[in-house]
Amino acid sequence: MNISVIGTGSFGTSLAMVLLDNGHNVLMYGRNKEVVSEINNDHTNSRFLKNINLNAGIRATSDLNEAANHAELIVLAVPVKAIRSVSKELNQLLKELDKKVLVVHVAKGLELGTHMRVSDVIQEEMSDETMVDVCVLSGPSHAEEVALKAPTTVSTACRNPKSLQTVQDVFMNKYFRVYRNEDMTGVEIGGALKNIIALAIGVLHGLNFGDNAKAAIITRGLQEIARLGTKMGANPLTFLGLAGMGDLIVTATSMHSRNYRCGIMLAEGKTIDEAQAEMGMVVEGVNTTKAAYELSKEYGVEMPITDVLYKYLFNDISEEEAFYALMMREKTGETDKLEDLMEEQYKDWTRE
Known part of the structure; x- marks a missing residue:
């Protein structure tokens, strides 16, 4: 699949490595142009994953429209406080592109003020015109260990069994095991x-x-x-x-x-x-x-x-x-x- 990882932090970067190992075409998006340049040119992300070499096949961009245009599946790997604004921006771009994507978020928190869960925030900002489903990927998974391909096991949850199976298939490999769960x-x-x-x-x-x-x-x-x-x-x-x-x-x-x-x-x-x-x-x-x-x-x-x-x-x-x-x-x-x-x-x- 063509997959865009939104966020160039430690976990987003480690998941990009998992997805590339699984044969997917991965594009990362980040606002920090220095980090984006380092990923593309040096194949490292020293700010968030020290002493880790990235696969040269991982590309990065600071153009969110390019990331939206690339994606069949989007991984939202940004802090909780950024989820609403990023979802809103993606929704507008995907409308203009006239396309729908499957969204997987990995944020762990609650929105201040509304107390909403992250999936509810995403659903509030993205429409049926732009999003197939929203799923969550969560569990005991330090980014540093995932990047080193240390054995890791996580859960994915979604209300749609078909989307749930897709996420499991996309992420799972010999060192990154994914269990399905219907309890979002x-x-x-x-x-x-x-x-x-x-x-x-x-x-x-x-x-x-x-x-x-x-x-x-x-x-x-x-x-x-x-x-x-x-x-x-x-x-x-x-x-x-x-x-x-x-x-x-x-x-x-x-x-x-x-x-x-x-x-x-x-x-x-x-x-x-x-x-x-x-x-x-x-x-x-x-x-x-x-x-x-x-x-x-x-x-x-x-x-x-x-x-x-x-x-x-x-x-x-x-x-x-x-x-x-x-x-x-x-x-x-x-x-x-x-x-x-x-x-x-x-x-x-x-x-x-």
Whole structure:
């Protein structure tokens, strides 16, 4: 297929390498002309993937119209905050070109203000005239490892089984395995909310808390993700899979994770802006914490880790206050409230 990858960041670049290995004609689009030139001339992307040589078959452009004209399938690999504007621009270009494409997004977050999932934002900005379907690709997949062809397994979700099969066929190879999942809500919520927990774990690491505390936050964090996700209509079993537990583990335990590293920097005294500037990349967990905090109030879901992290990030409470708020909560059972919620939602799913 002719595939355009919109975004020249680390994950977009690594996916371009996967797609080229699979025999597709790949064109990348990026706004930064220096990065585009480096990809075309040096076959590297040193800003986002250090010490990685790109296949010479990967081409890049800074002309979005060229990328739209090239594509049968578009991979949206831009930060959540750019999804709406890029989708709107693509929609107009595709209308002028009188063509439709399949869209696959890999963004992990929620839109600030609207609290919308990424696929809903795309669907709001792109019409039936320009888009066949929108799918999500998500799971435990550090770009650095994908670029090195390290074994990686992810999920893809879409409401249309035919499009879902197409995405699996397009991306899957011997080192990049793709599982199908019909639960778009669960896959997107799992991918978004795990960044909150990874950010919290990074703060704990920076404060020299031990593995016991980290394990507790990861475990309780997964329950928070499941509580909100099931309230929003997700299949609870999704959170035990790649887009839930899998992505949470890899993001909350690795220095490859920008959310984990950002948490460490915050604990060391850096501001959010300073931490993001040092990494040179967007830390999705910051905005997602705010969106998820507001969503939890909207849905009436208890999310103590998200609540405390929100206050730490935006209300300027100290690490000591945050720790006390988590550890001195009321006595409760480990699965109180979660079992009833998940059982109720699972019945709804199996009934469908």
